[in-house]
Amino acid sequence: MLLAFDRLPADALSIVEADKSILGAMAASELATIAERGKGACVVEAVQLLAEKKHDQTQAVRFARASGAVTKTAAPVDQFKVRVGKTVWCDFRRAGKVMRIEFKSEEQAQAIQAAIRSHLESLALGNEANVPDRNS
Numbered sequence: 001m002l003l004a005f006d007r008l009p010a011d012a013l014s015i016v017e018a019d020k021s022i023l024g025a026m027a028a029s030e031l032a033t034i035a036e037r038g039k040g041a042c043v044v045e046a047v048q049l050l051a052e053k054k055h056d057q058t059q060a061v062r063f064a065r066a067s068g069a070v071t072k073t074a075a076p077v078d079q080f081k082v083r084v085g086k087t088v089w090c091d092f093r094r095a096g097k098v099m100r101i102e103f104k105s106e107e108q109a110q111a112i113q114a115a116i117r118s119h120l121e122s123l124a125l126g127n128e129a130n131v132p133d134r135n136s
Contacts, residue, residue: 007032009040012047022050027057034064042067 005013005028012031016023023031035043046064049055055063075096082089090112091102101116103109 004029004032007036008047009035009044011044012040015044015047015051019051022057023047023060024057027061030061031064034061039064039067 004025005016005023008016008028008031012035016028031043031046042064045067046055046060049063050057050060077093077095079091079093081091088104090104090108093100093102101109101112103112
């Protein structure tokens with residue numbers, strides 16, 4: 001655990017050396033691991049907040065983990081309803097690579113499943129002919 005201090009980024013280590021009481025071995029170990037995962041700047045900022053007494057050790061570790069985290073943005077949703085007259089026959093939704101078709105009954109879904117599968121298989125066979133041979 002004590003070796004964890006040596007694994008901290010240099011800037012964070014200099015802050016800790018100014019007041020060694022701000023950071024314990026367990027928190028240092030966790031922060032060092034976070035820094036090794038490429039978030040060194042976040043660790044330095046967390047240690048700075050710790051030195052300024054704006055965070056305790058637990059909050060500093062949590063801050064370093066969360067800072068700079070990649071957040072996924074939701075894929076735009078494409079949706080429409082298939083109608084027969086005024087009655088909705090099915091709802092269709094697509095977000096990114098995922099498609100969902102919702103029918104009013106289990107029977108409708110089962111009946112359409114075979115047709116969809118057959119169509120997808122024929123599309124896959126057609127695409128297979130257009131894919132260049134990887135071995136050549």
